[in-house]
Amino acid sequence: xxxxxxxxxxxxxxxxxxxxxxxxxxxxxxxxxxxxxxxxxxxxxxxxxxxxxxxxxxxxxxxxxxxxxxxxxxxxxxxxxxxxxxxxxxxxxxxxxxxxxxxxxxxxxxxxxxxxxxxxxxxxxxxxxxxxxxxxxxxxxxxxxxxxxxxxxxxxxxxxxxxxxxxxxxxxxxxxxxxxxxxxxxxxxxxxxxxxxxxxxxxxxxxxxxxxxxxxxxxxxxxxxxxxxxxxxxxxxxxxxxxxxxxxxxxxxxxxxxxxxxxxxxxxxxxxxxxxxxxxxxxxxxxxxxxxxxxxxxxxxxxxxxxxxxxxxxxxxxxxxxxxxxxxxxxxxxxx
Numbered sequence: 001x002x003x004x005x006x007x008x009x010x011x012x013x014x015x016x017x018x019x020x021x022x023x024x025x026x027x028x029x030x031x032x033x034x035x036x037x038x039x040x041x042x043x044x045x046x047x048x049x050x051x052x053x054x055x056x057x058x059x060x061x062x063x064x065x066x067x068x069x070x071x072x073x074x075x076x077x078x079x080x081x082x083x084x085x086x087x088x089x090x091x092x093x094x095x096x097x098x099x100x101x102x103x104x105x106x107x108x109x110x111x112x113x114x115x116x117x118x119x120x121x122x123x124x125x126x127x128x129x130x131x132x133x134x135x136x137x138x139x140x141x142x143x144x145x146x147x148x149x150x151x152x153x154x155x156x157x158x159x160x161x162x163x164x165x166x167x168x169x170x171x172x173x174x175x176x177x178x179x180x181x182x183x184x185x186x187x188x189x190x191x192x193x194x195x196x197x198x199x200x201x202x203x204x205x206x207x208x209x210x211x212x213x214x215x216x217x218x219x220x221x222x223x224x225x226x227x228x229x230x231x232x233x234x235x236x237x238x239x240x241x242x243x244x245x246x247x248x249x250x251x252x253x254x255x256x257x258x259x260x261x262x263x264x265x266x267x268x269x270x271x272x273x274x275x276x277x278x279x280x281x282x283x284x285x286x287x288x289x290x291x292x293x294x295x296x297x298x299x300x301x302x303x304x305x306x307x308x309x310x311x312x313x314x315x316x317x318x319x320x321x322x323x324x325x326x327x328x329x330x331x332x333x334x335x336x
Contacts, residue, residue, distance in 0.1 A: 013081055014210050017041040017064050018088035019056075020048035022169040023125060026203025027086050027210075028056045034207055041078060041089075064089075066107035067097045075114035084121040084210045087111065092138075092170075093272055100141035109148035116154035123209050124149055128160045128226060129192075129288040136279035150220060157209050159202075162228040162288055163238070165306045166199035171275045179242040183252050187261035190235050190284035195228025196306040197295060202227065205298040226290030229303050235284060241307030 014031050018024040019040030031038050038059045042048050045061035052059075062078050066089050069075055079085070091103050108124055115122045130143050149156045165172050178184055205227060233241065236253055243251055256264070265281040268274050295303045 011035060011037045012083045012211055013037045013039065014084045014086060015039045015041055015062070015078065015082045016086045016088065017066070018090075019059075020051040021088055022164070022166070022172075022199060023202060023206075024086075024088035025051065025053055025056065025168070026166070026199050027088060027206040028059065028203075029053050029200075030203040030207035031086075031210065032056065032059075034211055036207070036211060039082065067099070067102045069110060070102065070106050071110050072114040072117060075111055079114055079118060079120065082118075082120060084123070085111065085115060086123045086125075086206050086210050088125050088206075090125070092275065092277060093269060094137075100137050101144070104138075104141035105144040105148060108145045109152070112149050112152035112154045112156060115156075116152055119155070121155045121157070121210065122149070123157045123159060123206055125206070126158050126160050127283075128162050128228075128290065129283045129286060130160075132282075132286045134279070134282050136277075136282050138277065138279035139282065156223060158224045159206060159209065160224070160226045160290075161202050162195040162197055162290065164199045164202060165196050169199060172199075174275055175239060175242060179239050179251075180246065181251060182249075183254060184236075184239065185254050185256050186236050186239075187258065187281060187284060188255040189258045189261070192284050192286045193232045193234055193289050194238060194287075195230075195232050195289040195293070196238055197227060197229040198304055198306065201295065201299060201303050205295060208298045225294045225298065226292060227295040227298075228290045228293050229295075229306050231305055231307070232287075232289045233307075238307065245307070 014036050016024050016028050016031070016038060019028050019038070020042050024040075028038050028040060032055050038056065040048070040052070040056065040059050040061045041064035042061060043063070043065050045063050048061070049057060064078055069078070087108060089103065089107075091098055091100065094100055112122055112124075114120075124145070126146055127139075127142050130139060130146065134140060134143075146158055149158060163171070165175075205225070209225070240250060262278070262281055265276055265278040268276045269278055
């Protein structure tokens, strides 16, 4: 049961951190559709009008710079009058005080403690593929952030989506660009499979978790949600499926040796160029599909397939670049 099922109840007030980002604005849309009152948390709340869906322009806004919110007391103003929090914030690369540990670990840990003190529900967007050993500081900070939530004693939920598809996503934009190229360079050891899902359906799942009324306290295993679409493919097969929507002729795929691909990921990190990073290079070497896909459970239906043209949809629409300060990074080289 969610907010839409409770017409006589007080409207739930949900703070969406990163609410103008790729994931966040879809969570905002889904929450508004269910009758919730949404407050948008953003680094620059006065400069996000162009990023918000039309129905969200009237939402209240609060400044939230996670690199500065490092203790439970730091969160007091942001959580005033809130019933639940959806944290969609993540950084692809570090900038000054915005480090992986501050944004992905220390801030969510402090937020979880603040939510525990106030008895608020916390929905935290993380990433698939964290069960494999990793040297990337990005991945290790995600692992640390999840561990902090589990130890907090708060009413937490962890959501781990696979690669996301949809307009407005930095990674989705790059995948669509690459799909059009007649020659494509992909790491030779990118043999892991992904289960791409629609970002709008992720937004629906987050809204459902934020508003769901539960009569019993779930155990830790039931608080973690791995989400994916219905199809499992390697990255090359996924890009080929996207290409088939626009081109009859397949592209030529050149496999980049592992060492060169790894060096290239470090160069991309250094220059802040493309979504490809060292952490994503590590993730691509393993499967990043849900062992237990809980997306159908949260949607109440089967998720839609990605790479098949839906009726009446303009799959050629070009999404815009987003601000990666307000987007949780997904476990694929083109993820958000």
